[in-house]
Amino acid sequence: MESFGTRLYRAMAERGPLCVGIDPHPALLARWGLPDDLTGLARFSEIVVDALGDRLAVCKPQSAFFERFGAQGVAVLESTIRQLRDSGALVLLDVKRGDIGSTVSAYASAYLEPSSPLYVDAITASPYLGVGALAPMFDTAAAHGGGVFVLALTSNPEGSSVQHARGADGRTVAQTVIDEISQLNAGAQPLGSFGLVVGATVGDTGHDLSRVGGPLLAPGLGAQGGTAADLRTVFGRDLSAVLPSYSREVLNAGPDAAGLRAAVDRVLADCRAALGSGS
C-alpha cells in the first residue's frame, strides 16, 4: 500500500487541507435533538459521515465519546470507521495511546493492523513514556501504509508546563519529540507518515518545526479560541504540511446536512486563505 504520507498529501491536494472531528459531546447530541444513548451516538455519527465524508481529506473520530458507552459504543465506532472509509475520507482516530513498548505493540495491532475491526489510516499517540516506546506503532504503520500523529505542543493551556520543560541537553520535551519524529520522516516524499499534534492556540513558542517532514495536525481551532490566522504565528512561513482540525465549530452547525457542509466550506476557505493554499 502507498504510504500514509503520500495518501494524505493527495487527499489534502484534492479535497483541501482540513480535518473535521466527530466528537459526539452530550451537549451536541442534545442540540441535535438526539438522545444521549447508543441510538443517538450512531445517528450523530451517521449524519456527519453522510454530510461530510465525501468532501473531507481527513475525519477524526474522538474515541472517548464512543468509549463512554462501553463495548456497544466501540461497536458504533467500528461501524463509523467503516462508513468513513467507504466515503473516501482518511480516518484519523484520536485515541492518544502510549505505554511501554510491549503494550504499544497491542495498541498497534488494535488500530493499525488491517485485520483489526478498529483499523484506521492513522492514530494519535502520546509520547510521555518516551517516543522510542512508540516504535511498534511506527513499525506497524510503516508496514501497512498507516500514520501516527504524536503529541508535541497540545492546544490546552495545561500542556505547556510539561511540554516546555527542559531536559539535560537544554531542549524542551516538545523539541525532543519534534526532533525524534523528524528523524523518522527523513527522506520521505512528498510527505512523511509520522505527524505531530501542534495546537493552533499555542502561539509562537520558538520551537523548530522546519525539519519535521510530516503532517502537522492543528486542533484548537474554533471552540478553543484558535483562528485560521493564528496558524501563521504557530507554524511560520512553511504551512504546506499543516492540517487544521475543527470539531465543535463545524458540528455546532448540524444536524442539517446543508448546515454542516456550509460550515466546512467556511472553515476551509478560512484555512486556505491563511495557509496560502489554492488547492
Ligand SMILES: O=c1ccn([C@@H]2O[C@H](COP(=O)(O)O)[C@@H](O)[C@H]2O)c(=O)[nH]1
Ligand atoms: O492538542 C490537542 C489534541 C487533540 N485535541 C482533540 O481535538 C478535538 C478538538 O475539539 P474542538 O471541539 O475543535 O475543540 C478534541 O477531540 C480534542 O480531544 C485537542 O483539542 N487538542
